[in-house]
Amino acid sequence: MIDFSVDPEFQKKLDWMNQFVREECETMDLLFPEQGAQFDPNYTAARRHLKPLQEQVKAQGLWACHLGPHLGGPGYGQVKLALMNEIIGRSPWAPVVFGTAAPDTGNAEILALFGTPDQKQRYLGPLMAGEIVSCFSMTEPQGGADPGEFTCSARREGDEWVIEGEKWFSSNAKFATFLLVIAVTDAEAKLTERMSMFIVPTDTPGIEILRNVAIAGDFDPENGHHAHIRYNSVRVPLDHMLGNPGEGFKVAQARLGGGRIHHAMRTVGICQRALDMMLERAVSRRTRGRMLGDHQLVQAKIADSIIALEQFRLLVLKTAWLIDEVEAGRLPHGAARNHIGMCKVGLATLYHDVVGRALEVHGSLGISLDMPLAKWYGGHMALAFADGPTDVHRSQLARAYLKKAVPADGLFPREHIPTRTAAALARYPDARDG
Structure with missing residues (x-):
């Protein structure tokens, strides 16, 4: 049976969230409305106001609830998360206040699933603590989100991977401490085994942000936060791959x-x-x-x-x-x-x-x-x-x-009334007598 009922204890949390988002997160929207302000770790005034709010969320046990217990989270499940996200969706600042902002949420999930202990300590820990932000660098200018058209590649040279190519719409790259980059490592392999994923610190030499693209609804067309990036022979150590070679997809x-x-x-x-x-x-x-x-x-x-x-x-x-x-x-x-x-x-x-x-x-x-x-x-x-x-x-x-779907057996569809009527009369030839 499908059951969306909410137990009283969790309802109390939802009630607290509802009031908190309306009173505090929506206030953040008014105080700091600049594009991407919620993701900028160097925006001192906003961060000073943000930190106490995040501490209140943590005290309620509502911080970064998107991770299951096997990944270090509370394990609320998707129904409870959906009810929480309905409230969080009211405010652009709320996801950051609750530690559930994209793309950090998805990046945290895959670091938790595929990261080595060292990768988790270096990147996942600070990300989950809200100390840094991250970027997911996948789509490309010529191919969009179609992995079959990706050309950004990574080749192995000694004890390093060398990444070469361009990525498009890499959100929050200008604020990020690290990028998760998908690159082709075996162009001859089948599509699902052609790419690998890399953790690339943003201070690595060779990362060039060509433009920060704004989108509809942004106030400043010259200061978006969706980056067009060129990777110019960007070198990362072998241990900065997430998963195994060919597992990027x-x-x-x-x-x-x-x-x-x-x-x-x-x-x-x-x-x-x-x-x-x-x-x-x-x-x-x-x-x-x-x-x-x-x-x-x-x-x-x-x-x-x-x-x-x-x-x-x-x-x-x-x-x-x-x-x-x-x-x-x-x-x-x-x-x-x-x-x-x-x-x-x-x-x-x-x-x-x-x-x-x-x-x-x-x-x-x-x-x-x-x-x-x-x-x-x-x-x-x-x-x-x-x-x-x-x-x-x-x-x-x-x-x-x-x-x-199953094709019709004959010339006409299964719901063809004359055909069905004839079949019904064949079964019950005396049905309409008298």
Whole structure:
């Protein structure tokens, strides 16, 4: 039986989180709104305000809860994490306050899974403590997220690996202490064994940030935090590989599923906030002699948003439940894959529709930067590309269901009424007599 009920003790934690995020994390959003401010370890004023908040989170036992107990975390499971992420999604600063900011969460997971004791001590420990930030450097300018098109390579020379090539959209590289870089180490191997993953400290000679690219919703087009990087014969020791040679694809996949589910539930959180703003506006503003909420088109926007949000929230919770069942051994490995894809596809549409309707209801105020809606709306497409292109997941989902589909036996579909009626009369020839 699928059960999303919350025990009283955990509900107390959720209640504390809800109040804390609204009062403290959303205040951080207002005090330090600069692009990427939450990731900058050298932003002294912001860090001074951030540290006490992180200590409060740690005191509640809510710090970096994305890791399971076998990886050193509390082991809440994905359903509880989904409910937590719904609250965290209200605020851009909240993930950093709670030690669950991407890409650090996924990077921490793969360091915990594949890192050597020395790698964990040097990189995972400070990352989990919130002392440093990291970067996942995978996609490339010419190939996007398609590993079959990757050209950035690493060759072995003596006791070092030499990395050569370019990477695109390496988020937070300018703030990071280290990069996780995927590079081709055997171009002739099959796709899933062609690449390896490396830990590359950002002070390594040869790392060149060509540009820090801004995206829709950012305030400063010349100061984004998604780097276009060139690796100019960057040398790292042999012990800076994560996993074995050729396991880069395997290592990368280990970090993506949980990230997609967390992004999905954080989308629920920000969309709930947009819906709350829409409702407030509808009972606060008059037009044509009536409150906005008395107009049927506004009511339709509100109703459609409520339904879409509830549908998506239930999809994400079911997906989280499926992941927990797989982790517990009650369902086979891969049982949640299709539902993870559904969440990935659905989140961008939900974000676009709900935030867009809230913006419309606010009119000119909605598109101004006096409200957060325009920035949110501008940045919604980023979610369509985070953790892989949405269209890829649409295709994978369709192919998964097409594999299960069975062709019709004859000329007409199985639901062809004349054919089925003839078969029914053949079984019961006297059924219509008298």
